[in-house]
Amino acid sequence: MHVLITGAAGMVGRKLAERLAREGSCAGRAISKLTLSDVVPASLPAELANRATIRVEDSGDAAVAKALAALRPDLIFHLAAIISGEAERDFDKGYRVNLDGMRNLLEAIRHEGGAAYAPKFVFTSSSGIFGAPFPPSISDEFHVTPLTSYGTQKAIGELLLADYSRRGFVDGVGIRFPSIVVRPGKPNASAGGFFSGIIREPLQGVEALLPVGDEVLFTHASPRSAVGFLIHAAGLSREELGTRVNLTMPGVCVTVGDQIEALRRIAGDKAVKLIRRAPDPASSAIVAGWPTRFDAKRALALGFTAERDFDEIIRVHIADDLGGHLPN
């Protein structure tokens, strides 16, 4: 089986490629070829190095999308996207990458073969498709009213995916990620970056700023779970999915205060003391428009799993990104 990952140099794309390489198969089929596409070079996973191709390109460009479809991958993970903050700052770029990029890829696949070529297409959507006001828990039947351009673009991607799937051009499934923490690496400027930062930095002995109150509620899953969602999605049949192919993923719904107590249990008071409260009304206002809690009943019934509690999310970070032990 030939697997294509767009956005393969991103954090989730990299971890997905590594896991596919480690396992050598996906959805019960051996991987004979792996194509990693991104605007910057993805890294080559060692185990599949001789069967992997790195492509540096904009997968959302119509000509590039055509070239990728011509490779006729059996399974496509479409992760390429501009993140929320950038899509909000640069209106044209957000629509070009997140909307036109998705549509160009779907169109290229349709023109490549119609029913004769209809690959499995796993699309990463986001809980950002939802917009306040919210009920206490968001059901699988709650409507989609995004309050960002990013959320709008992802919601449109979901609609296109469902229609192209219904028409038989792709065999699609859309995966709405919750907040993915703990993100490894450097702090970034995204509005929700602190959810990772207040864990990641203290574990490294570094101070982290907390711009919102301890009562803020949010749903999280680890990067390992994010990869697990994508791989599990690739194995779902059309029959299991039915016509509603876009699914809200499960996660761990906790307050910032709960996150901090989990950190204390795992790394002690010393770590918690490195969290500095720096209330920022602007950040608080943004976060207040984000969804808090999901039922995710359909995803759970279809076998998707996330961590049980936030302690486990921290332990996954230590295992996967810190070599299995706390830095001294």
Place this chain on the structure above:
Amino acid sequence: MHVLITGAAGMVGRKLAERLAREGSCAGRAISKLTLSDVVPASLPAELANRATIRVEDSGDAAVAKALAALRPDLIFHLAAIISGEAERDFDKGYRVNLDGMRNLLEAIRHEGGAAYAPKFVFTSSSGIFGAPFPPSISDEFHVTPLTSYGTQKAIGELLLADYSRRGFVDGVGIRFPSIVVRPGKPNASAGGFFSGIIREPLQGVEALLPVGDEVLFTHASPRSAVGFLIHAAGLSREELGTRVNLTMPGVCVTVGDQIEALRRIAGDKAVKLIRRAPDPASSAIVAGWPTRFDAKRALALGFTAERDFDEIIRVHIADDLGGHLPN
């Protein structure tokens, strides 16, 4: 005020232009100029003939959209669309007219002036954005999972409208029409055409075929109400609408059997005898995927009104399309 109607030669567009011409104002402002755009020539409403311009063009074409935005209309009714059956038969045409047409017009407006030019933009959406399975009554917070390409294109139009409104490029409101009956004129081949046909034809002494069972439940409003929805929408402020700018309209929820009894009350057994039952499993299957009943709570709270019962819908047809009396 300069008013632009796209799709002005269609049934609702024509009735909208006639009413605006008759009243000479909309949303409390006098109409100084009326531009009627369609791919076929719209008819000139007598009262505004010297202030109206007929344009024959494809308003969804990017260059035409640019030319229309350059006219800087204060109020735009965007009605131009390919209907459901055609969008399903011709995938490319449906996306080009219903999706690209909407986006091109919004983009042309954005580039025309940004915050300095942000017209009121009334978009006709459809209850076709919803897809089965349904609860007994569809709330304003029910999710959008269309089962046709037309419904997908309208749902995407709604998302774009909300994002362009949030950004301040337009002052948008999307109106989800229920079934609009009684449509005047000749029978058409649309899957829901019989909802009008079983009233319109018998009133003219002509036989009408009924392809579905009497128990089929559906929500209807008259063409007069459809025009009323659009005009009422034009008068709503951003503050009244909030961020959720797309609204499900109210209507009369009745079974086909109820429709027939209303016809009997108004035109007697003679008319009802002209309805010939011709069960068609294909039509029944299509209609089974369509939404039946709506709460429409937000629209009702915002002052939108439809008919009280189906008798009234028939009387509106007789008044508006048959010169006020039954043909002999």
